[in-house]
Every structure is written in structure tokens, then in C-alpha cells.
Amino acid sequence: MTALDDVLAAARAEGRAVLVGYLPAGYPSVDGAAEAMTAMVRGGVDIVEIGLPYSDPLMDGPTIQRAVEVSLRAGTTTDDVLATVKSVAADGTPALVMTYWNPLERYGPKRFADALAAAGGAGVITPDLTPDEAAGPGTDWLSATDAAGLDRVFLVAPSSTDERLRYTTQHCRGFVYAASTMGVTGARSNVSAAAERLVERTRAVTDLPVCVGLGVSSGEQAAEVAAFADGVIVGSALVGALVDGVSAGAGERAVAALAAELAQGVRSAKKR
Numbered sequence: 001m002t003a004l005d006d007v008l009a010a011a012r013a014e015g016r017a018v019l020v021g022y023l024p025a026g027y028p029s030v031d032g033a034a035e036a037m038t039a040m041v042r043g044g045v046d047i048v049e050i051g052l053p054y055s056d057p058l059m060d061g062p063t064i065q066r067a068v069e070v071s072l073r074a075g076t077t078t079d080d081v082l083a084t085v086k087s088v089a090a091d092g093t094p095a096l097v098m099t100y101w102n103p104l105e106r107y108g109p110k111r112f113a114d115a116l117a118a119a120g121g122a123g124v125i126t127p128d129l130t131p132d133e134a135a136g137p138g139t140d141w142l143s144a145t146d147a148a149g150l151d152r153v154f155l156v157a158p159s160s161t162d163e164r165l166r167y168t169t170q171h172c173r174g175f176v177y178a179a180s181t182m183g184v185t186g187a188r189s190n191v192s193a194a195a196e197r198l199v200e201r202t203r204a205v206t207d208l209p210v211c212v213g214l215g216v217s218s219g220e221q222a223a224e225v226a227a228f229a230d231g232v233i234v235g236s237a238l239v240g241a242l243v244d245g246v247s248a249g250a251g252e253r254a255v256a257a258l259a260a261e262l263a264q265g266v267r268s269a270k271k272r
Contacts, residue, residue: 004094004122004151004174007046008209008230017226019044019266020211021259022098022235023242024051025084026076027067032248034087036255040238041093043256044263048088049125049233052081052099059127063236067243078107082119089120096153096174098125101133109141113148123151123174130154131171142171153177156202158194169206175231176202178212196228219265226269234262 001009011018021040025033037048053071057064081097088095097116104112104126116124124145126134131154134141145152151174156165158180169176180195195212202210211231216222218237225232241258245251 002094002122002149002151002174003089003092004047004096007094008175011046012209012230015271017229017266017269018046018209018211018231019222019259019263020047020049020096020213020231020233021045021238021262022049022051022233023238023255024053024064024068024071025081026053026071026074027239027242028070028248028251029074030076030080030084032251033071034084035248036242036252037084037088038091039252039256040259041088041091043259044267045093045259047094047096047122047231049096049098049235050081050084050088051235052078052097052103054100054103056102057100061236063240063243067239078103078112082115082121085116085121086119089122094122095120096123096125096151097121098127101126101129104141105139109139110144110147113141113144113150117148117150121150123153125153125155125177127155127177127179131168134171145173151175155179156198158198160198160201162201162205165202166205169202169208172206172208175209175211176206177233178202178210178229180212180214180225195225199229216262219261222262222265223269226266227272232262232266237262 053068085095155177178198199210209230212229213233216234222232241254242251
């Protein structure tokens with residue numbers, strides 16, 4: 001059992017979903033990002049997803065892109081991301097790194113996996129890496145994460161075939177990330193109708209928890225998703241709260257307040 005497994009199991013025993021909150025490392029600064037993540041946890045986030053800044057974030061919408069651009073211009077490095085992981089994990093909160101494959105390939109997959117484990121990280125979400133590519137020559141991400149004892153999270157989508165769902169989930173550890181919409185990230189006014197169906201299809205092929213991401217921005221939406229999913233992943237809305245803060249303190253307070261609203265929604269949901 002990893003720290004991530006413990007949190008997921010505890011939430012399931014309570015009859016509720018977990019709340020996963022995303023913020024990019026290095027925004028508004030390396031220390032400022034860590035403080036904002038602490039504020040998120042204080043507000044009620046169960047699991048922290050730490051974005052590794054990347055210059056070509058294909059899946060990210062404008063809100064996250066804006067914050068990542070600031071982080072990159074300030075010179076945030078992969079080692080800064082690992083330091084952020086260490087800060088978040090120090091109080092026992094499971095910390096996952098969300099990263100595209102190119103930065104990992106440049107850093108070295110095994111080197112990164114070992115460094116993340118040493119920092120206390122729970123695992124890695126790789127949105128543009130498929131399990132078959134992860135096991136391919138020159139990649140070997142599966143063996144690197146196995147050796148380091150890290151959870152690895154791959155994505156499934158409404159377009160995934162049943163065969164693809166089965167193959168992808170067989171290679172996941174910790175949980176499965178269900179991308180509820182096709183397209184880039186961003187807060188939306190409505191939860192995709194495809195989300196619940198995707199969760200149902202994914203559960204038919206795995207016993208792993210299924211967490212839904214892309215689009216949740218309010219406590220009401222969080223409750224809607226928590227009623228049928230094992231976890232609610234929120235990114236753009238939390239990044240937006242931090243970006244819109246007129247000062248570091250205001251941004252952290254806004255993040256904590258939104259996290260509290262989302263946590264209340266998750267905890268008040270009636271499971272279907």
C-alpha cells in the first residue's frame with residue numbers, strides 16, 4: 001500500500017470520493033507554489049497534483065498555459081519540481097507529478113523516478129504517454145516506476161475502445177485518470193455527460209479507483225462528479241484562483257477558499 005492507496009482507501013471507507021487539486025510548480029514562484037499547494041490541502045484537497053512546467057503543453061488550456069509560461073520564464077527546473085514535491089509530501093499528503101513525456105526523457109526516466117521517490121512523491125501522471133509507449137525500447141518507464149515503487153497513472157477518454165480501456169488500466173497503479181472531455185483543459189459550466197459513462201466502462205475492466213478530470217470548477221459540479229466517480233480532479237479553476245489573486249497572499253486565500261468549496265461538494269455528494 002502506498003500513501004496514495006491509503007488516502008483512496010480511507011475515502012472509500014468513508015463512502016466518498018477524493019479531491020485531487022492541481023497547481024503548476026514555480027507559479028508565482030517556487031516557494032509561492034508550494035505555499036499555494038499547502039493552502040489547497042488546508043482547504044480540503046486530499047491529493048496534490050504538481051505540474052511540471054513544459055514549453056509545449058498540448059492538453060492545457062489558456063489558464064494553465066499562462067501560469068506555466070510565467071514559471072518557465074522564471075527559470076523553474078525539474079529539480080525545483082522535486083523540491084516542491086518534497087515540501088508537499090512532508091506533511092503526509094500524497095504528491096503526484098503531472099508531466100508530459102519530453103521533460104522526463106530529457107531528465108532520464110530512471111533518474112527521475114528514483115529522484116521522485118527520494119523526495120517522497122507518490123507517483124506520476126503522464127497525459128501524452130500510452131502504456132505501450134511506456135514499455136517501448138528506450139523508454140522503459142514501466143520498469144523505472146516499478147523499481148522506484150511509484151504509482152503511475154495513464155489516461156482514458158470517451159473515445160477509448162473497451163480493449164484500450166482494459167490494456168491501459170492493466171498498466172495503471174494508484175488510480176485511472178478519466179478525461180471526461182475531448183480537448184484541452186479548462187473550467188466549464190457543465191460536466192460532460194460522457195463522464196459517468198466513461199467511469200462505468202472503465203470500472204467494468206478494473207478494480208482501480210477511477211478519478212475524473214477536465215472541467216470541474218465549482219462545489220456543485222464536484223458533488224455531481226463525486227456521486228459516480230472515485231475522485232474529482234480540479235486544475236484550471238484552482239490555477240485561475242491563484243492567477244487572479246492580486247497578491248501572493250490573496251491568491252493563496254482564493255485557492256484555499258475554492259478548495260474548501262470543492263471539498264464540501266465532494267463530501268456532501270450522495271453516491272449512486
